[in-house]
Structure formats: structure tokens, C-alpha cells
Amino acid sequence: MNEKKLTNVCFYIFSFSILIFSLFSLGSCSSRPEVKLNDGVVEDSLKKITGVTTKDLEAALEKDSLSLDDLFVLAVERTERIALKDEATNQAMAGKDKAFAGFLPTLSYVYNKFYSIPGHTTEPSLVENYRTYQSVQNGDYLSLVPSSTTSSLPPTVGAGSRLLLSFPLTGGLTAYQDYKANKSLTDQRRMEAKFEAGRMYLELAQGYFNVLQLEESLKYATEALELNTESVKERRRLYSLGRIMRSELLNAETGLANAQAILEDTRFQLEQVQTTLAMMVGFDTKIKLANIANPLEKIQIGKVDEYLPKRYDVISTQKGIEVAKANENKAWFGFSPNIAVNTYYSFPMEGQTRNKDVTAQLAVTMPLTPLGQMADLKNAESATKQAKLNASQTRRAALQEIQNATQSLENSERMCIIYEKAYQYAKDTLASQESGYRMGRTSWVDVISTRLATLNSEITFKKTNYQRLLNRVALGVAIGEIPRIPEEKSEFKIEPN
Structure with a gap:
């Protein structure tokens, strides 16, 4: 419980710092x-x-x-x-x-929340709902992926709040x-x-x-x-x-x-x-x-x-x-690949483990049809x-x-x-x-x-x-x-x- 309070305090301090920096930037470049x-x-x-x-x-x-x-x-x-x-x-x-x-580099706030649309989404069974609930509570998002695929979820797919810090490389x-x-x-x-x-x-x-x-x-x-x-x-x-x-x-x-x-x-x-x-x-x-x-x-x-x-x-x-x-x-x-490094910091949710809060992503986009x-x-x-x-x-x-x-x-x-x-x-x-x-x-x-x-x-x-x-x-x-x-x-x- 104390650890959660400490996390919230750090988040508020970080958010206040970002706010002050933004106001200063807007005032200086008016x-x-x-x-x-x-x-x-x-x-x-x-x-x-x-x-x-x-x-x-x-x-x-x-x-x-x-x-x-x-x-x-x-x-x-x-x-x-x-x-x-x-x-x-x-x-x-x-x-x-x-x-x-x-x-x-650019700093962004990302928030995801998913909703089911009645009549367009298959109603899961009680067992599936329970398994999904346990996976979310334990932070085990990989178990939500169908077993027929080998891909992993990107860091922005799951529900929750994140900070995205992106470093442009070739974009510079x-x-x-x-x-x-x-x-x-x-x-x-x-x-x-x-x-x-x-x-x-x-x-x-x-x-x-x-x-x-x-x-x-x-x-x-x-x-x-x-x-x-x-x-x-x-x-x-x-x-x-x-x-x-x-x-x-x-x-x-x-x-x-x-x-x-x-x-x-x-x-x-x-x-x-x-x-x-x-x-x-x-x-x-x-x-x-x-x-x-x-x-x-x-x-x-x-x-x-x-x-x-x-x-x-x-x-x-x-x-x-x-x-x-x-x-x-x-x-x-425009013919060269676009390379960027994205860093995600996910705010912990209740019951979630802390060993995967920060995720780094190397994004390379190469145009194959540069018409x-x-x-x-x-x-x-x-x-x-x-x-x-x-x-x-x-x-x-x-x-x-x-x-x-x-x-x-x-x-x-x-x-x-x-x-x-x-x-x-x-x-x-x-x-x-x-x-x-x-x-x-x-x-x-x-x-x-x-x-x-x-x-x-x-x-x-x-x-x-x-x-x-x-x-x-x-x-x-x-x-x-x-x-x-x-x-x-x-x-x-x-x-x-």
C-alpha cells in the first residue's frame, strides 16, 4: 500500500514538472x-x-x-x-x-480503455470472463492472445495509462x-x-x-x-x-x-x-x-x-x-528508412507486477513502394x-x-x-x-x-x-x-x- 502511494506521489511530481515546463515553453516561444x-x-x-x-x-x-x-x-x-x-x-x-x-524527443500521454459493443461482440462465457479477469489482474496480457499466433502485443494495446518518450533518429x-x-x-x-x-x-x-x-x-x-x-x-x-x-x-x-x-x-x-x-x-x-x-x-x-x-x-x-x-x-x-526509438512507461495497476513498467521499442519503417x-x-x-x-x-x-x-x-x-x-x-x-x-x-x-x-x-x-x-x-x-x-x-x- 505504501508502495502504491509512493508511485502516485512520483506521478504527481512528474506531471507537475511537465506542466511547468510546458507553460514555460509556451511563454518563451509566444x-x-x-x-x-x-x-x-x-x-x-x-x-x-x-x-x-x-x-x-x-x-x-x-x-x-x-x-x-x-x-x-x-x-x-x-x-x-x-x-x-x-x-x-x-x-x-x-x-x-x-x-x-x-x-x-517528444513526450506524450497515452490512455487506452476498451468497450464491448452489444450485438457486435460475441458474448464470452463465465469461464472466459473469469480467465480474462485473472489475466488483467495479474498483468498477464500474453494469455489474452490466441494460441494460433506467435506475435506479442505492442506496449500500447493493453488498457491503462502510459507515457511515451520518442527519440527521432533519421527524422532529425x-x-x-x-x-x-x-x-x-x-x-x-x-x-x-x-x-x-x-x-x-x-x-x-x-x-x-x-x-x-x-x-x-x-x-x-x-x-x-x-x-x-x-x-x-x-x-x-x-x-x-x-x-x-x-x-x-x-x-x-x-x-x-x-x-x-x-x-x-x-x-x-x-x-x-x-x-x-x-x-x-x-x-x-x-x-x-x-x-x-x-x-x-x-x-x-x-x-x-x-x-x-x-x-x-x-x-x-x-x-x-x-x-x-x-x-x-x-x-x-523520403526514400530512406524512418528510424525512431520509443520508450513507454506504464503506470502500474492494482495487482500488476512491476518488472515490465518500462518498455523500449525500435521502430524502423522502410518504404517499399516509394511512388x-x-x-x-x-x-x-x-x-x-x-x-x-x-x-x-x-x-x-x-x-x-x-x-x-x-x-x-x-x-x-x-x-x-x-x-x-x-x-x-x-x-x-x-x-x-x-x-x-x-x-x-x-x-x-x-x-x-x-x-x-x-x-x-x-x-x-x-x-x-x-x-x-x-x-x-x-x-x-x-x-x-x-x-x-x-x-x-x-x-x-x-x-x-
């Missing part, structure tokens, strides 16, 4: 904190992807007008775009932890390949998130420069409408005096109607772009933008190939090849080839993007110089016309026409300049310079503008 939108905090996981900190967010929220970098900071914290990529990284990390668990090799695959997958998902951050910065830059350009265009369109209105008034006066033909008056009225249409269309486009940009950074209302304070530095582009290793999409596809190769190696292990394994291997080999093709395609697309971004920036810089020169000539012409008008050498109509031409020249120059700034941002994204993550960025070859 998921990362949830990324909450618009709570004023930039989680560490988002900081690692974008370089944005809570301090940056607080500084942006205190401003009345937002810069391009401020828009990026708000978009990181107030929208789901980067948070979704971060959760994909978190899921890959969970897969890595699960694969690591495949190296470790498969788990190692899973671990390698998920480790590379985690890096791949992280690179995809950083690449997405660059794409988001570029899209914000497009909206930002569009708003600034349309705001100026609206101002110019309003001024152009006033000048066209003044031109029509002057031409009507001249027409009433018989100094000009009716066709000249009609041309002026046509110009006025076109100016009104341009003004309305510019106002509509501005409202649309403002609404879109506000939604991109998580606002329901329009936001006020600050003018460009410090443009990005000029980059001295060398060989395009040297920027490819810095692109996150290129790095991501290389990690994808590592994932595919690890899965291919795992498929090869499924062959299909898995073919699929894994094809996935590896696909990953290599994807890496090659991504590298080619990245190379083309850098070349296009470089050429677009160079072209816009040349066009800026030309249009700036044209704008300067237009201003000089206007000054000459106004001087001639004061001296009575030119008419007021000529002055108005020159002012309109100067205004159009200024609009063209400003549009080209905004396009140049946008092309500079696009080049920064293309070469992996943007977004700036200080601990990961090497020195870029830059020169001040």
Missing part, C-alpha cells in the same frame, strides 16, 4: 507583439524593415505640413502594407521554430532540412518586406510631387484665366474701334474658354491626387504638404552590376533558391529550377530598371537646363515688351500675349523640375538606397547638387 495601426508606436519589427522609429513618427505628427519622408513615416505606422509583409516574416519564423522541434535529418528551408524563407520574407517598403516610398513620391506640381499648375491656371479675360476685354475694345478683325477677337475668346477648361480640370485632378495620397498614409481628410527642403544628393552611377547585390528583390530570389534546394534535399530523405516520394522529388526539383529562373528574371528586370532610372534622370536633368533657359528668355522678352509698352512702341495686347507665353514657359519648366526630382527618387529606390536603413547601408557615391 508570437511577437501585434502590430497595431495608428497607435503612435512603431514596433521594432517595422523599424527593422523600414528604419522608421517612434521618434520619427512623433516628429512627423507635430508638423503642420508634411515632407516626403514624413509621408513615408506615417504610411509605415498607419497602413497595413508593411505590417502584412512583417506578418509573413513572422509566420516563416514560426515554421523555423517548428522545424527545430523536430530534432527534440528531415527536420534539419525543414529548418534550413524555413531559415532561408524567413530571410526571403524579410527581404520582400524591405523591397515593398521601397516600392511604397516611390509611390508616395509620385503622389507627393503630383500634388505639388498640380498646386502650382492651379495657381498658374488661375493667373492664365485672368490674363485671357484681360486679353478678351482689350480685343473687344479694339474690335469696337475697328482696329482688329473679328477673327482676332474670336481667337481670344477661344483662348479664354480653353483657360477655363484647364482650370477646372486642374482643380479636379488636384482633388483626386490629394484624396489618394491621404488614403495612402492613413488619413481620411486632405493633408498639407511642405515644399522640398533638401533634395536627395546627386549619385555618380558607375557599373550597374555593382548595385544589384544591394537590391532586396535580388537578395530575396537568392534566398528562394536556398529554400528550394533544402526542400529538394528533404525529398531525397509518393518520387512525385515529391520531381516536384522539389522543378521548384528548384523555377526558383533559379525567377532569380534570373528578377536580376534582369532589376538591371533594366536601374538603367531606365539612370537614363530618365539624365534626360530630365538635360531637359531642365533647356527649359530653364527658355524660361529665362521668356522673362527677358516680357521685360522688353513691358518697357516698349511704357514707351508706346507696343500694344497692351502684345504685352498680355507675352505674359501668357512666359507663364506657359514657367509651367513647363516647373513640371520638368518635379519630374527630375521624382526620377531621382526612382533611381534611389532602383539601386537600393531608399528606404534608408542605417545599420544595413554601405556608402553610396554621392555629390552635392
Whole structure:
């Protein structure tokens, strides 16, 4: 009786230890904190992807007008775009932890109890019931096996409670390949998130420069409408005096109607772009933008190939090849036998002997018809080839993007110089016309026409300049310079503008 109590005490102590270990394990491997939108905090996981900190967010929220970098900071914290990529990284990390668990032995609790189903089970006689009862009480389970067979019962067939401790042997090799695959997958998902951050910065830059350009265009369109209105008034006066033909008056009225249409269309486009940009950074209302304070530095582009290793999409596809190769190696292990050592500890029952409480089992499973394994291997080999093709395609697309971004920036810089020169000539012409008008050498109509031409020249120059700034941002994204993550960025070859 004392021995039974001692066994129960040991069981309770062992069960309590297992419970404490399980709670500790669950607490230590819990998921990362949830990324909450618009709570004023930039989680560490988002900081690692974008370089944005809570301090940056607080500084942006205190401003009345937002810069391009401020828009990026708000978009990181107030929208789901980067948070979704971060959760994909978190899921890959969970897969890595699960694969690591495949190296470790597993402990399970097994309980068996048998029931007879009336009408489907032959009713035993009283003698057979008595013999079965004696066998169970004495722990003599072998006597329950029919005499016509020579096999013995496995340790899990009998009724009762057991602890199963299983040690994977060859299963650890498969788990190692899973671990390698998920480790590379985690890096791949992280690179995809950083690449997405660059794409988001570029899209914000497009909206930002569009708003600034349309705001100026609206101002110019309003001024152009006033000048066209003044031109029509002057031409009507001249027409009433018989100094000009009716066709000249009609041309002026046509110009006025076109100016009104341009003004309305510019106002509509501005409202649309403002609404879109506000939604991109998580606002329901329009936001006020600050003018460009410090443009990005000029980059001295060398060989395009040297920027490819810095692109996150290129790095991501290389990690994808590592994932595919690890899965291919795992498929090869499917042809090998699965070997494991299982240890059973049976809790003693009343009247049972104690000399067979612990049973060890060597389990070897050898596939003889590995048709499924062959299909898995073919699929894994094809996935590896696909990953290599994807890496090659991504590298080619990245190379083309850098070349296009470089050429677009160079072209816009040349066009800026030309249009700036044209704008300067237009201003000089206007000054000459106004001087001639004061001296009575030119008419007021000529002055108005020159002012309109100067205004159009200024609009063209400003549009080209905004396009140049946008092309500079696009080049920064293309070469992996943007977004700036200080601990990961090497020195870029830059020169001040």
C-alpha cells in the first residue's frame, strides 16, 4: 500500500514538472507583439524593415505640413502594407521554430480503455470472463492472445495509462532540412518586406510631387484665366474701334474658354491626387504638404552590376533558391528508412507486477513502394529550377530598371537646363515688351500675349523640375538606397547638387 502511494506521489511530481515546463515553453516561444495601426508606436519589427522609429513618427505628427519622408513615416505606422509583409516574416519564423522541434524527443500521454459493443461482440462465457479477469489482474496480457499466433502485443494495446518518450533518429535529418528551408524563407520574407517598403516610398513620391506640381499648375491656371479675360476685354475694345478683325477677337475668346477648361480640370485632378495620397498614409481628410527642403544628393552611377547585390528583390530570389534546394534535399530523405526509438512507461495497476513498467521499442519503417516520394522529388526539383529562373528574371528586370532610372534622370536633368533657359528668355522678352509698352512702341495686347507665353514657359519648366526630382527618387529606390536603413547601408557615391 505504501508502495502504491509512493508511485502516485512520483506521478504527481512528474506531471507537475511537465506542466511547468510546458507553460514555460509556451511563454518563451509566444508570437511577437501585434502590430497595431495608428497607435503612435512603431514596433521594432517595422523599424527593422523600414528604419522608421517612434521618434520619427512623433516628429512627423507635430508638423503642420508634411515632407516626403514624413509621408513615408506615417504610411509605415498607419497602413497595413508593411505590417502584412512583417506578418509573413513572422509566420516563416514560426515554421523555423517548428522545424527545430523536430530534432527534440517528444513526450506524450497515452490512455487506452476498451468497450464491448452489444450485438457486435460475441458474448464470452463465465469461464472466459473469469480467465480474462485473472489475466488483467495479474498483468498477464500474453494469455489474452490466441494460441494460433506467435506475435506479442505492442506496449500500447493493453488498457491503462502510459507515457511515451520518442527519440527521432533519421527524422532529425528531415527536420534539419525543414529548418534550413524555413531559415532561408524567413530571410526571403524579410527581404520582400524591405523591397515593398521601397516600392511604397516611390509611390508616395509620385503622389507627393503630383500634388505639388498640380498646386502650382492651379495657381498658374488661375493667373492664365485672368490674363485671357484681360486679353478678351482689350480685343473687344479694339474690335469696337475697328482696329482688329473679328477673327482676332474670336481667337481670344477661344483662348479664354480653353483657360477655363484647364482650370477646372486642374482643380479636379488636384482633388483626386490629394484624396489618394491621404488614403495612402492613413488619413481620411486632405493633408498639407511642405515644399522640398533638401533634395536627395546627386549619385555618380558607375557599373550597374555593382548595385544589384544591394537590391532586396535580388537578395530575396537568392534566398528562394536556398529554400528550394533544402526542400529538394528533404525529398531525397523520403526514400530512406524512418528510424525512431520509443520508450513507454506504464503506470502500474492494482495487482500488476512491476518488472515490465518500462518498455523500449525500435521502430524502423522502410518504404517499399516509394511512388509518393518520387512525385515529391520531381516536384522539389522543378521548384528548384523555377526558383533559379525567377532569380534570373528578377536580376534582369532589376538591371533594366536601374538603367531606365539612370537614363530618365539624365534626360530630365538635360531637359531642365533647356527649359530653364527658355524660361529665362521668356522673362527677358516680357521685360522688353513691358518697357516698349511704357514707351508706346507696343500694344497692351502684345504685352498680355507675352505674359501668357512666359507663364506657359514657367509651367513647363516647373513640371520638368518635379519630374527630375521624382526620377531621382526612382533611381534611389532602383539601386537600393531608399528606404534608408542605417545599420544595413554601405556608402553610396554621392555629390552635392
